[in-house]
Amino acid sequence: MAWWRRTWLKLRARVRPVPEIPSSLWLHVLQRHPFLQALSLEEKSKLRALSALFLHNKQFSGANGLVVDDRMALTIAAQACVPLLYRGDASRAIALYDDFVGIVVHPGTMVATRDVHEGAGLVSQRRMMLEGEAMERGPVTLSWAAIDQNPTAQAERGTSVVIHEFCHKIDMRNGGADGYPALPAGFLGIQAAAEARKAWEHTWTQAFEQFRHAITKAERFGETAPWLDAYGATAPAEFFAVACEAFFVNRGRFAHEWPQLDRMLAGLFHWPTPPLHP
Ligand SMILES: [Zn+2]
Structure with a gap:
């Protein structure tokens, strides 16, 4: 986005008062999502303030005739803001999403043609079914059908397409989505940035290889698949x-299955360890 547009949007956000989220709507969205409902009172009140700012700053549009109503917009805003809960005060934390304004919501799964890199410089075009997509310095696209699934089943599986796409956006802050987001100063008590990055790289590379191996064994030999969406095996950014x-939807299970990654993500998002609400 051009600098003048960013500046203008920041000025506009400062000048216009941030409307409060109506209580009945807020409670409805919390009650529908077990992982939001499990937050402490303090976390919920911060999430509400963050969601209000988010709704104030972003522009929602529906594709293929979909009308994005307040309940849909808040369902997206509240989940998108969960990773920001411990990233400083609301206005500072929300800046992590200041590189874009638009959120496009499709009613169903999207079909898109994308370049697939086959290795050895070969690129082919494939039609893909997408539940969401995040563009670097561009909009986030989401499928409402993918968002509006059974929340209890999503909690058990630890999935949220909204969190998935917005964490790609956080990953993209320091370049493309590659699974190496910018780490906060003093990450896990490591003072030197290069050392912190090395610790991140070492842990994630090892875990990714272990995961890919386990998924291959599950697919080929029918072994029990690890608890984490198999889609994560397609690339480090997806993992x-x-x-x-x-981590955000079912932290108790995640911390149990992937303790080393739980430590990394708690360090990245400044989340308390051990979890306040496993
Ligand atoms: Zn993805």
Whole structure:
């Protein structure tokens, strides 16, 4: 986005008062999502403030005739803001999403043609079914059908397409989505940035290889698949986004299955360890 547009949007956000989220709507969205309902009172009140700012700053549009109503917009805003809960005060935390304004919601799964890199410089075009997509410095696209699934089943699986796409956006802050987001200063008590990055790289590379191996064994030999969306095995960026979903939606299970990644994500998002609400 051009600098003048960013500046203008920031000015506009400062000038216009941030409307409050009506209580009945807020309670409805909390009650529908077990992982939001499980937050402490303090976390819920911060999430409400963050969601109000988010709704104030972003522009929702529906594709294929879909009308994005307040309940849909808040369902997206509240989940998108969960990763920001411990990233400083609301206005500072929301800045992590200041590189884009538009959120496009499709009624169903999207079909898109994308370049697939086959290795050795070969690129082919494939039609893909997408539940969401995040563009670098561009809009986030989401499928409402993918968002509006059974919340209890999503909690058990540790999935949220909203968190997935917004964690790609966080990953993209320092370049493309690659599973290496910018780490906060003093990450896990490590002072030197290069050392912190090395610790991140080492842990994630090892976990990704272990996960890919386990998924291959499950697919080929029928062994029990690990608890985490198999889509994470397609690329390090997807593994990061899938791990973020599980961390925020079912932290108790995630911390049990992937303790080393739980430590990394708690360090990245400044979340308390051990979890306040496993
Ligand atoms: Zn993804």
